[in-house]
Amino acid sequence: MPREAVVITGVGLVCPLGQGADAVFERMLDAEAVSAAIPRQWLGYGSFQSVTWAPLPRIDFERYGLTRTDRLRYDTVSMMAIGACHEALGQAALIHGEPGHGRSGPRVTGVDPARVGIYFGTGIGGIRTTLATHSYHSMHAVRDALQGVVDDAKEPESCRRFAEGLLSRIRIERRFNPLAVTMLMSNAVSAAPGVRFGITGPCRTTTLACASGTVAVGEAFRAVARGDVDVALAGAAEYLFDEYGSIFRSYDITGALAHGFDDAARANRPFDRDRNGFLFSEGGAAALVIERESHARARGAAAIAAIAGFAETFDAYNMIAIDESGERVRAMMGAALVDAGIDGSEVDYVNAHGTGTIVNDKVECESLLRVVGERPLVNSTKGLIGHTIGASGAIEAVVTALSLRDSTVHPCVNLDHPMAPLNFPSSRQRADLEYALSQSFAFGGHNAGLVLHRAT
Numbered sequence: 313m314p315r316e317a318v319v320i321t322g323v324g325l326v327c328p329l330g331q332g333a334d335a336v337f338e339r340m341l342d343a344e345a346v347s348a349a350i351p352r353q354w355l356g357y358g359s360f361q362s363v364t365w366a367p368l369p370r371i372d373f374e375r376y377g378l379t380r381t382d383r384l385r386y387d388t389v390s391m392m393a394i395g396a397c398h399e400a401l402g403q404a405a406l407i408h409g410e411p412g413h414g415r416s417g418p419r420v421t422g423v424d425p426a427r428v429g430i431y432f433g434t435g436i437g438g439i440r441t442t443l444a445t446h447s448y449h450s451m452h453a454v455r456d457a458l459q460g461v462v463d464d465a466k467e468p469e470s471c472r473r474f475a476e477g478l479l480s481r482i483r484i485e486r487r488f489n490p491l492a493v494t495m496l497m498s499n500a501v502s503a504a505p506g507v508r509f510g511i512t513g514p515c516r517t518t519t520l521a522c523a524s525g526t527v528a529v530g531e532a533f534r535a536v537a538r539g540d541v542d543v544a545l546a547g548a549a550e551y552l553f554d555e556y557g558s559i560f561r562s563y564d565i566t567g568a569l570a571h572g573f574d575d576a577a578r579a580n581r582p583f584d585r586d587r588n589g590f591l592f593s594e595g596g597a598a599a600l601v602i603e604r605e606s607h608a609r610a611r612g613a614a615a616i617a618a619i620a621g622f623a624e625t626f627d628a629y630n631m632i633a634i635d636e637s638g639e640r641v642r643a644m645m646g647a648a649l650v651d652a653g654i655d656g657s658e659v660d661y662v663n664a665h666g667t668g669t670i671v672n673d674k675v676e677c678e679s680l681l682r683v684v685g686e687r688p689l690v691n692s693t694k695g696l697i698g699h700t701i702g703a704s705g706a707i708e709a710v711v712t713a714l715s716l717r718d719s720t721v722h723p724c725v726n727l728d729h730p731m732a733p734l735n736f737p738s739s740r741q742r743a744d745l746e747y748a749l750s751q752s753f754a755f756g757g758h759n760a761g762l763v764l765h766r767a768t
Contacts, residue, residue, distance in 0.1 A: 318536050319615035319767060321608050322404030322601035323710045324396035324547075328366040328593055328697045331375075333399065337714045340722040341740040345696045347576045347591060354557030362569035364576045365560065366593040366698030368553075371395070377418070387438035387495040390504040392597035393549035397505040400545065404601040404613055407509060419510040422611055429514040429541040430502045431532035432599075433524030433548035435702025436559075437498030443554045445492045501549045505599075513541050519702070521754035522665075523624070524548050525598065526705030530622035530762055532602050542607050548706035549597035560592055566632060568669055578726055582666035582692035583673050583736060585729035590667040593698030598706035600713070615767035617713035620747070621652025627757030634753055638675040644759040645683045645751065652763035654747055656684040659763075661721055661748040663712045666692025667699055672753060677732035689743055690734045691724050705752040709762055712750040716766045719745055 325333040328346035346366040354360070373383070376395040383391065398418070401407040407418040420428055494500060499517040506515045514535070518528040525548030532546030552559050563569055570589040573579040580591035608615060625644040629635040649655060662684065665676055680690065693708045694700075700707060715721045721743065724736045751761035 315537050317605040317618050318533055318602060319605050319608050319618045320600050320602055320713050321613040321615055322400040322402070322406070323616060323713060324399030324403070324599040325597070325707065325710050326371060326392045326395050327596035327700065327707055328368050330369055331371060331395065333710055333714065337711065340693065340696050340711065341720060343696070343723050343725055343739065345577070345580065345725050346698065347580055349576055350557065350560065353555070354560065357556045358561055360561065360564050361567065362564050362571040362589065362592070364570060364573065364579045364591060366591050368594040368596070385491050385495070386504055387441045387500065387551065389434060389438055389440070389549045389551035389595065390495070390500045392551060392595065393432060393501045393547070393599070394505050394508050396547055396549065396597040396599035397509065397545055400547070400599040400601045401509060406543065406601060423543055425510050426512045427542040428511045429516070429532065429535055429544045430506050430511055431516045431518070431528045431535065431544055431546045432502035432505070433518035433520065433528035433702050433706065434498055434501045435519065435521050435524050435550055436552070437519070438496035438500055439559060440551055440554055441489065441492055441495040443558065445489055445496070447555070505545065511545065520758045521756055522699070522701055522704055523752040523754035523758040523760045524702035524705065525707065526709065526750065526752040526760040526762060527624055527758070529600060529706055529709050530624065530760060533619045533622050533762070536602050536604055542603060544602040545599060546602055546706070547597065547599035548703045549595070550701045550703040551595040552592070552701065553594050563592055570668060580668060580695055580698060581726035582668040582695045583677065583724060583731055583734070584727050585731050587668040587670065587673060589669055590694065591698035593700040596697065596700040596703045596707055598703060598710045600706070600709060617716040617767050618765040619762060620654070620765040621648045621650070621763035622761070623647035623651055624758065624760040627759065629757050632755050634672055634675050635757070636671060636675060638679045641675060641679045641753065641759050642683055644761050645679060645749070648749065648761040648763050652747070652765070654763070659684045659688045659747050659749050660743065660745045661712070661715060662688050662690045663708045663715070663748065663750040664690055664692050665751055665753050666694050668694070673731065676753070677734060680734060681732065684749070686733055686735060688735060689721050689741065690736055691721055693722070695725050696722065705750070705760065708750050708752070709764070712748050712764050716745050716748055716764055719743060
């Protein structure tokens with residue numbers, strides 16, 4: 313028996329190109345890309361191969377009703393998750409109430425909250441809080457020790473100047489955060505929106521590095537298709553800034569980041585012959601409201617797009633490097649297409665993983681040519697906003713849904729010498745799109761893909 317169509321009725325987005333899914337998508341269609349020099353302060357703490365990243369703009373959390381008090385009890389990653397969910401639920405007409413915090417804020421409406429599930433992903437979770445808390449805990453001890461040295465010194469003035477110079481390089485939080493544990497835990501990205509909007513159904517957190525968002529959306533799709541829930545709030549969030557640049561350095565030291573470009577705007581170049589790594593992004597968040605088509609129709613909700621299939625595989629090969637044979641990548645793509653009931657020739661558009669790393673792009677291009685051929689349009693959203701790690705797959709699922717809705721795809725930027733004979737758009741391109749594939753590969757060897765369909 314064919315399963316009922318599962319549709320997307322609301323989306324929300326926060327990323328380096330801004331906040332608000334429709335506004336951000338329009339910037340993507342105009343080929344706006346984010347790339348800048350890393351914060352100057354980081355250079356005082358170590359040397360870097362890459363000196364370029366994709367920073368977030370100042371995020372207006374007040375538009376989601378998040379107050380100054382909320383900022384003291386939520387890590388930024390959870391606030392971005394709440395923001396993306398607020399936009400998605402609002403677009404789907406599933407919340408009521410004015411923006412506010414706690415139980416005075418908007419709550420899910422028009423559906424039993426126990427029949428709404430949250431399926432959110434993150435690669436690292438509240439790492440910003442973890443590092444800030446560690447800084448307070450350890451650096452106060454350093455400061456106290458230095459003060460003791462100054463007090464006991466034979467030349468206290470010169471010793472004081474030395475200590476002050478050293479301390480000026482140490483960024484210490486004003487106090488030890490009493491809410492740290494609920495801010496740093498990875499499941500806060502799903503629990504925080506659940507508390508915020510009064511959702512009492514299943515609440516799941518997926519942590520699969522760069523595949524986290526895609527798998528979270530896939531699990532939500534399956535839960536809705538099985539009838540476990542009537543509505544699923546799916547997506548992912550990531551926030552990767554820290555005062556010392558240690559998270560950035562962790563990726564940089566692997567050699568995976570784009571480097572050696574004098575012009576920051578030219579560093580991010582997925583699928584180009586001269587690519588040499590991905591552009592690290594400060595972070596982002598995306599959310600999708602997913603429900604059965606009959607459920608959406610009964611409450612008068614319009615569908616943006618439909619989800620037709622999902623699959624995931626595991627390389628069992630290496631903790632960082634992708635298996636160059638691409639066998640498990642192609643197995644994932646094939647299984648996703650089978651789940652959707654189509655074959656590769658029916659795919660019109662691929663929102664690729666497209667990191668810009670040497671081997672990943674090679675494996676992905678070879679796999680696409682073998683599974684879907686040269687005809688489909690292929691682009692990389694990471695080419696515009698950098699790699700948001702755990703949030704990337706959810707962001708790309710939103711972009712894919714909007715591309716199907718508007719029959720338009722964004723271009724690939726900095727693609728001067730395409731590495732494969734794929735159909736890469738060089739500018740905003742309109743096309744008759746029916747089926748699309750959005751896929752992610754991750755450190756550890758996780759591969760995941762979603763097949764989306766144009767809303768009927």
